[in-house]
Amino acid sequence: GAVVSQHPSWVICKSGTSVKIECRSLDFQATTMFWYRQFPKQSLMLMATSNEGSKATYEQGVEKDKFLINHASLTLSTLTVTSAHPEDSSFYICSARGLAGATDTQYFGPGTRLTVL
Amino acid sequence: DQQVKQNSPSLSVQEGRISILNCDYTNSMFDYFLWYKKYPAEGPTFLISISSIKDKNEDGRFTVFLNKSAKHLSLHIVPSQPGDSAVYFCAASEIGDKLIFGTGTRLQVFP
Numbered sequence: 001g002a003v004v005s006q007h008p009s010w011v012i013c014k015s016g017t018s019v020k021i022e023c024r025s026l027d028f029q030a031t032t033m034f035w036y037r038q039f040p041k042q043s044l045m046l047m048a049t050s051n052e053g054s055k056a057t058y059e060q061g062v063e064k065d066k067f068l069i070n071h072a073s074l075t076l077s078t079l080t081v082t083s084a085h086p087e088d089s090s091f092y093i094c095s096a097r098g099l100a101g102a103t104d105t106q107y108f109g110p111g112t113r114l115t116v117l
Numbered sequence: 118d119q120q121v122k123q124n125s126p127s128l129s130v131q132e133g134r135i136s137i138l139n140c141d142y143t144n145s146m147f148d149y150f151l152w153y154k155k156y157p158a159e160g161p162t163f164l165i166s167i168s169s170i171k172d173k174n175e176d177g178r179f180t181v182f183l184n185k186s187a188k189h190l191s192l193h194i195v196p197s198q199p200g201d202s203a204v205y206f207c208a209a210s211e212i213g214d215k216l217i218f219g220t221g222t223r224l225q226v227f228p
Contacts, residue, residue, distance in 0.1 A: 106216055113158065
């Protein structure tokens with residue numbers, strides 16, 4: 001149980017285009033989903049927290065207009081990187097927290113590698 | 118301000134021996150702690166957790182110890198196996214709040 005999927009697993013796009021990443025909790029309802037990014041050899045950096053049906057809460061320094069988060073249902077959250085630039089290239093990981101197992105355990109997706117040319 | 122610290126960036130252990138990964142935190146309000154294992158280009162995998170009301174939690178080869186007075190937790194893996202080679206992150210939170218991750222420790226288990 002407690003499986004979280006992400007799609008796509010990798011994406012290459014041109015500078016200026018927008019990219020949407022999906023995060024799904026497959027076998028549990030995720031009351032809260034989180035989006036992280038990870039630069040090489042660095043820790044996970046929390047970008048935003050989203051609760052189903054409400055606006056996401058962004059961490060300091062994260063541009064909400066650039067990283068659009070939608071948590072439309074208890075099993076799906078999307079992150080859209082708008083007008084992507086090479087500096088947005090990173091590994092994006094979502095996690096979900098819900099009713100599976102311990103209530104405060106986050107289960108992570110496999111990540112999405114974004115490369116912006 | 119790094120609230121969760123893993124001071125050892127890497128650790129090398131022989132197969133069959135014990136691996137001990139350490140983590141320190143500064144926020145006394147943290148009351149839930151977790152360990153995750155991560156392979157390159159994959160998302161973290163949950164290993165084990167402990168709440169502040171306990172000082173030890175065991176699951177198979179993995180045991181987490183919590184010393185609240187020292188604000189220190191550790192993960193023990195015994196016996197270590199080559200498949201345990203990965204980056205291990207500790208994380209902490211106040212219940213219901215976001216996780217704060219450490220910077221990770223790369224564990225290498227050699228034959």
